[in-house]
Amino acid sequence: xxxxxxxxxxxxxxxxxxxxxxxxxxxxxxxxxxxxxxxxxxxxxxxxxxxxxxxxxxxxxxxxxxxxxxxxxxxxxxxxxxxxxxxxxxxxxxxxxxxxxxxxxxxxxxxxxxxxxxxxxxxxxxxxxxxxxxxxxxxxxxxxxxxxxx
Numbered sequence: 489x490x491x492x493x494x495x496x497x498x499x500x501x502x503x504x505x506x507x508x509x510x511x512x513x514x515x516x517x518x519x520x521x522x523x524x525x526x527x528x529x530x531x532x533x534x535x536x537x538x539x540x541x542x543x544x545x546x547x548x549x550x551x552x553x554x555x556x557x558x559x560x561x562x563x564x565x566x567x568x569x570x571x572x573x574x575x576x577x578x579x580x581x582x583x584x585x586x587x588x589x590x591x592x593x594x595x596x597x598x599x600x601x602x603x604x605x606x607x608x609x610x611x612x613x614x615x616x617x618x619x620x621x622x623x624x625x626x627x628x629x630x631x632x633x634x635x636x637x638x
Contacts, residue, residue, distance in 0.1 A: 513543040515575065517609050519625045520582065531590040532629060538583045538609060540621075542575040549574050551618050553585055554608040559601050564593050575611065583609075589629075601629040 517540040526533040534557070542548050554568040565587075575581050585607070607623040 514613070514619060515543065515548065515611050515621065516541045517621045517623060519605075519607070519623050522605065522625055522627050524629060525586075526588075529591060531588055531593070534587045534589065534605065534627075534629075536585040536587060536605060536607070536625065538585060538607065538623065539580060540575055540583060540609065540611075541580045542577060544614075545577050546614065547574045547577050548614075549612045550583070551610040551612050552608075553583070553610070555585065555587055556606045557587060557589060557603055558606070559603045564589060564603070603627055603629060 517538055519536060520539045521537045523535045523537075524532055525535050536555075538553075550572045552568050552570045553572055554566070556566040557564045567587075569585065572583065587605070603626070605625045605627070607625075609621045609623060610618050611621070613619045
């Protein structure tokens, strides 16, 4: 009978802790824009602006930002940038992630490219460790035609 009482107490303690963890404010993030920049014969750069809100009274290190660019369910490129800095305490910060797509990858697709950008923003939370916020953006890259260049 004593063993059953211990199990009940442990179960109550687990439920209490789970409720507290669920209520803890976590950083929030959203993609606020993607700008096509640095268009050249080598390729194009997508500058992705990510707005991140840090609700804590302590700055939080960004462990990594992973990214994947797809078009028509086909992976164009993926990668990650590690240790991209910190998020200041109790502030909203805009991070800029430049993603370079080589021209050869673009030419293997169609003239106008509908793309999907998937990001994972990983933040090192005290006591919890790495916390990843998944983000997604859809857009279009309009490639210049030969007649528009001449």
